[in-house]
Amino acid sequence: MKQTANKRQLAKLIQQVERLAPADKPLNIMEVCGAHTMAIGKSGLRQLLPDNIRLLSGPGCPVCVTHDCEIEVYLELARQRNVIIATFGDLLRVPGKKGSSLADARGQGAKVSVVYSTLDALKLAKKNPGKEVVFLGAGFETTAPTVAMSVIQAQEEGIENFSVYSLHKLVPPVLEALLLDKEVKIDGFILPGHVSTIIGVEPYYFLAREYHKAGVITGFETHDILQGLVMLLGQIREDNPCVEIQYRGGVLPRGNPIARQVIARVFEPADAWWRGLGLIPKSGLRIRESFRNYDTRKKFNIPEPHPDDKEESNKICACGDILKGIKLPQECRLFGRACTPLNPVxxxxxxSEGACAAYYRFTENGGGWNEGR
Amino acid sequence: MCVAVPLKVIKVTGNMAIAELEGISKEISIALTPEVSVGDWVLVHAGYAIQRIDNEEARETVRFLEELYEANSK
Known part of the structure; x- marks a missing residue:
């Protein structure tokens, strides 16, 4: 299935990018998908492209933007004796306000089970009828329908000891929040592939219509990203911003309507806190009242986090500016010194999908320069 | 996090299916892609098929690459 391009084809694509890149001004192109962050880092594309094409990594890693105050909530849940936390592996190491993570909690005796799918979390609930299984629902629109399906299935099968702590985030609202920020300078977006598999093209139309920004839904191979860039630069050069699909093997213009119906049946949009970015209106998903028995917040009477709890844990950390593309990772004073993948601040x-981790791993300025070669 | 892998469906039982890639098989849910049948390729994310892959669309991407390559070789 996988199509890979040879070196000559890649060289030709890079030449196309060079030809289309404006000579007089730099262009800021942002991707908002952890898999793109990784792919761009690994490919070394930043070193190969003209200097005036700046590839920025935006808030594309849903784990990275999970807020401190939410982490403290699920760490507290993990300490309860009758609770089993079921989670995707990505959340294990994310530190809360006091620096401790789910992995630490597990070391101290909490029951934390890493699952690949919500299907496994439901099996866990069936196997442990005396325990409460709390699934940490993190992820963008790609993941939300799979979590919504587990809630529907739990209701249909009468599985009562299963609930979801929804940390879900939505991509279009955060793009809009970025564009409303006067400090942010973005000319076009490499739009996420598998988020778009679900939502299709329509939710991105506002980018061109209201903000005159280019957008291309792009795949994950190096040649996909280069093709996406060629298409973006074409839109910018012709002053004709729109939403195009480069990743045509994986994304239909209409997206997956069934998956969207499943999301809408279980969840409703809600304001959400993003680490580094703050409160963004209607940028998250909360469980509807009709499924309240499967909503961890209601089941465990978890109050809305108090505003005082929402202060960022480290004031020197530049992640907020990095997620907005205002700063590059190496411009943070902590990068590679006090803050490394082994000791993340x-x-x-x-x-590993975070902008700083990818820079650390794959660039000369980070510590792991050789890894991506 | 939002990674999805292409797998080939080899058996369908109601909402569930067995899909494989290079001999490794996995049980997946096809509740989000009910149109899927045996022999189809699907993109799988977190245990769920999220999209049937349209071979024609995939071929078009390849064709685009080839055209671009030819245009550049002239």
């Missing part, structure tokens, strides 16, 4: 260093 900020969210962008925590997950």
């Amino acid at each position: 900020g969210p962008c260093m925590v997950s």
Whole structure:
């Protein structure tokens, strides 16, 4: 299935990018997908492209943007004796306000089970009828339908000891929040592939219509990203911003309507806190009242986090500016010194898909320069 | 996090299916892609098929690459 391009084809694509890149001004192109962050880092594309094409990594890692105050909530849940936390592996190491993570909690005796799928979390609930299984629902629109399906299935099968702590985030609202920030300078977006598999093209139309920004839904191979860039630069050169699909093998213009119906049946949009970015209106998903028995917040009477709890844990950490593309990872005073993948301070260093972690691993300025070669 | 892998469906039982890639098989849910049948390729994320892969669309991407390559070789 996988199509790979040879070196000559890649060289030709890079030439196309060079030809289309404006000579007089730099262009800021942002991707908002952890898999793109990784792919760009690994490919070394930043070193190969013209200097005036700046590839920025935005808030594309849902784990990285999970807020301190939410982490404290689920760490507290993990300490309860009758609770089993079921989670995707990505969340294990993310530190809360006091620096401790789910992995630490597990070391101290908490029951934390890493699952690949919500299907496994439901099996866990069936196997442990005397325990409460709390699934940490993190992820963007790609993951939300799979979590929604587990809630529907739990209701249908009468599995009562299962609930979801929804940390879900939505991509279009955060793009809009970025564009409303006067400090942010973005000319076009490499739009996420598998988020778009679900949502299709329509939710991105506002980018061109209201903000005159280019957008291309792009795949994950190096040649996909280069093709996406060629298409973006074409839109910018012709002053004709729109939403195009480069990743045509994986994304239909209409997306997956069934998956969207499943999301809408279980969840409703809600304001959400993003680590480094703050409160963004209607940028998260909360469980509807009709499924309240499966909502961890209601089941465990978890209050809305108090505003005082929402202060960022480290003031020097530049993750907020990095997620907005205002700063590059190496411009943070902590990067590579006090903050490394083994000892992450900020969210962008925590997950391997975070901007800082990818820079650390794959660039000369980071510590692991050789790894990506 | 939002990674999805292409797998080939080899058996369908109601909402569930067995899908494989290079001999490794896995039980997946096809509740989000009910149109899927045996022999189809699907993109799988977190245990769920999220999209049937349209071979024609995939081929078009390849064709685009080839055209671009030819245009550049002239």
